[in-house]
Amino acid sequence: MAENLDPGARAAAEQKARKAARDAARQDESSEINKITAGKSDIIPPWEMDATGIALVDTHAHIDGEDFDGDREEMLARAKQAGVVAVITFGDTMESSARVVKLAASHENVFGGVGVHPENAFPLTQAEEDNFSVWAKEKNIVAIGEIGLDYYWEKDEDKRKLQRKMFVRQLALARGLDLPVCIHDREAHGDLMSILKTEGRKNRGVIHCFSGSWEMAKELLKLGWYLGVDGPLTYKNAAKLPEIVQKMPADRLLVETDCPYLSPLPYRGKRNEPAYVRITAECAAKIRGESLAELSEQTTENACAVYGLNF
Numbered sequence: 001m002a003e004n005l006d007p008g009a010r011a012a013a014e015q016k017a018r019k020a021a022r023d024a025a026r027q028d029e030s031s032e033i034n035k036i037t038a039g040k041s042d043i044i045p046p047w048e049m050d051a052t053g054i055a056l057v058d059t060h061a062h063i064d065g066e067d068f069d070g071d072r073e074e075m076l077a078r079a080k081q082a083g084v085v086a087v088i089t090f091g092d093t094m095e096s097s098a099r100v101v102k103l104a105a106s107h108e109n110v111f112g113g114v115g116v117h118p119e120n121a122f123p124l125t126q127a128e129e130d131n132f133s134v135w136a137k138e139k140n141i142v143a144i145g146e147i148g149l150d151y152y153w154e155k156d157e158d159k160r161k162l163q164r165k166m167f168v169r170q171l172a173l174a175r176g177l178d179l180p181v182c183i184h185d186r187e188a189h190g191d192l193m194s195i196l197k198t199e200g201r202k203n204r205g206v207i208h209c210f211s212g213s214w215e216m217a218k219e220l221l222k223l224g225w226y227l228g229v230d231g232p233l234t235y236k237n238a239a240k241l242p243e244i245v246q247k248m249p250a251d252r253l254l255v256e257t258d259c260p261y262l263s264p265l266p267y268r269g270k271r272n273e274p275a276y277v278r279i280t281a282e283c284a285a286k287i288r289g290e291s292l293a294e295l296s297e298q299t300t301e302n303a304c305a306v307y308g309l310n311f
């Protein structure tokens with residue numbers, strides 16, 4: 001990478017490189033899945049299924065980005081047809097948080113979280129931090145997120161330190177604004193738990209796309225956190241996740257897409273969208289021995305409780 005870039009430009013270039021790596025991985029997955037599903041035309045998309053009695057909330061999406069620039073309104077209409085009554089979309093940079101504020105203001109059923117994702121951590125100035133207080137008062141803004149720690153993509157110790165600093169700062173910001181947080185944790189379980197038990201002990205919110213053990217889940221549940229599950233629940237290599245979904249108390253479970261990433265089967269590797277939360281919800285319902293209607297009612301109640309939604 002060019003040495004003469006200023007920190008902002010360097011961060012943007014690094015972010016672009018990581019997105020390219022993720023897109024390439026998605027492309028690889030997509031061609032694998034296409035091989036598996038080739039010739040199978042019996043897949044019914046969620047928006048063509050009966051949505052009577054289904055009222056789901058996709059509690060974690062990223063619909064502000066260019067992936068949806070071509071069909072954002074159609075995508076939201078498909079979600080509605082699939083029984084998804086609300087979507088919570090999260091910013092991951094200052095720019096995307098500003099776009100989230102606009103989206104939430106212009107759509108009744110779109111709620112938003114504003115925050116800086118650990119992959120994009122940077123030394124936040126006071127003036128930048130002040131933006132959050134302004135955004136927090138905007139229509140349908142319900143959380144600070146997506147914030148957290150990502151040691152999978154970040155191997156550099158100094159940058160991990162910066163992630164922790166920014167995470168702690170955004171936790172404080174959320175407490176000051178009396179908002180829940182939405183937390184990303186990838187391969188940073190130890191540091192995450194120690195921060196949540198110290199600086200974050202008075203925060204509330206969600207550990208999204210939970211990827212820890214049942215032991216860790218129990219600890220988080222005891223501390224009052226909600227856990228979000230995404231498309232990987234439907235994968236054959238879902239590992240410990242199904243067991244956690246089965247054992248955890250119903251009143252702390254949330255279903256999410258994290259779209260455009262993490263599509264559930266049979267769409268793995270393709271662009272994800274809020275309608276597909278229904279597939280993850282159906283999978284969770286099956287694991288828990290509940291009907292989709294029951295699970296949807298409970299998880300939507302949970303979404304309303306933790307994010308203070310009213311619709």
Ligand SMILES: [Zn+2]
Nearest residue numbers: 060062146258
């Ligand atoms: Zn996310």
